[in-house]
Amino acid sequence: MKVKSLQKILSMGKCGIIMLCIHCLFVAPVSARFQKQEGIVITGKVTDDKDGALPGVSIKVKGTAIGTSTVADGTYRISAPVGAVLSFKIIGYKAKEEIVRANTTINVVLLTDQQVLDEVVVVGYGTQKKSDITGAVTSIPKDRIDNMVRTDVVQLIQGAAAGLNVTTTAAGANPESGAVLLIRGRKSISASNDPLIILDGIPYNGSLSDINSNDIASLEILKDASAAAIYGSRASNGVLLIQTKQGTKGKVTVRYEYLYGIQRVANFPHLMTGQEYFEFKAGVVSPAGII
Incomplete structure (x- = not known):
């Protein structure tokens, strides 16, 4: 049937060839894209540089809301498409990223972030x-x-x-x-x-x-x-x-800074002019001359 359909398209001449090209350009990539978005299930274990399990490591598919975390023994399970990037983060360790490939097991070793500790x-x-x-x-x-x-x-x-x-x-x-x-x-x-x-x-x-x-x-x-x-x-x-700042041993260091800026007063009171103050006093004075 496919051979007869192809022969029928080719018999249409130029129009048939154009339709065949359009079919190849759009149908094949779309099917491949659907296969890619389905994703695969990835499992693995996260450890430190001493081969100790790391529980509570945050694992996210970069650019998406998909995420999970490692359990007590450091293992995890997550679904991600091929080519996606997995981000591994936990406080006290350097973050690490891994690209999802055909293999379904990704084991990660996180190094201690000495700068923070x-x-x-x-x-x-x-x-x-x-x-x-x-x-x-x-x-x-x-x-x-x-x-x-x-x-x-x-x-x-x-x-x-x-x-x-x-x-x-x-x-x-x-x-x-x-x-x-x-x-x-x-x-x-x-x-x-x-x-x-x-x-x-x-x-x-x-x-x-x-x-x-x-x-x-x-x-x-x-x-x-x-x-x-x-x-x-x-x-x-x-x-x-x-x-x-205190004086320290070593070579003499001279630091010069020049800064300028403009600021506005946060709470600037509105003051009366002389005429406004006179009218105010005249308006509150009683006939007896007592305020």
Whole structure:
């Protein structure tokens, strides 16, 4: 039947040849595409560099919403089309990608990300590796400290840490009162909710705006009850640990920065003119001359 159909198409001359070409161009790729999208079932095991099973590894088909995770023994099972990319990710290890080929078994070895685990964080009693800290500590990124254009420390920490609420001076308040800092909300109705500020290991009772933001080398925020074990009840509202730049041994380094910018006043009060003030006073004065 197929031979007779082909002979019938060819007997139509040029029109038959054109129809045959169209059939080859569209029908064959579409069928191949459907076969590719069906996908194959892939299984495997994820281990570390010491051949230990890694449970909880996130596995996703890149560019799609298809995903799964490894179980207790490090094994997984996922369906993906041939040519797709599988992404393997877990905290503390370097991410890895594998291309799906004809084979249905993909075993992956993830390497430890030493850069994340060995990151040093300043705490109240010294410095520790980030992987050894059990409390809630947030470090302001060094890139933000070095490159962000700001006029004070408040602008540096605003929006930089989860759980830290920074409120600028409200309308009608004293402009010199400064910003209000709350770590994980208010702790008291009547008492102060300001966090404890530790500047170079010494409690600092002044305003943050008095600290030169260009002198800051590192800034950490202690947010949970573990801070009270170091500084006592003064740390019940959280702690801001600020380390300033210090002189170091070695060659002399000179750094020059020039920044400029334009800012608008957040709350600019509308003042009366002399004529408006006179009319206001005249309108509220009683006949007896008493306001």
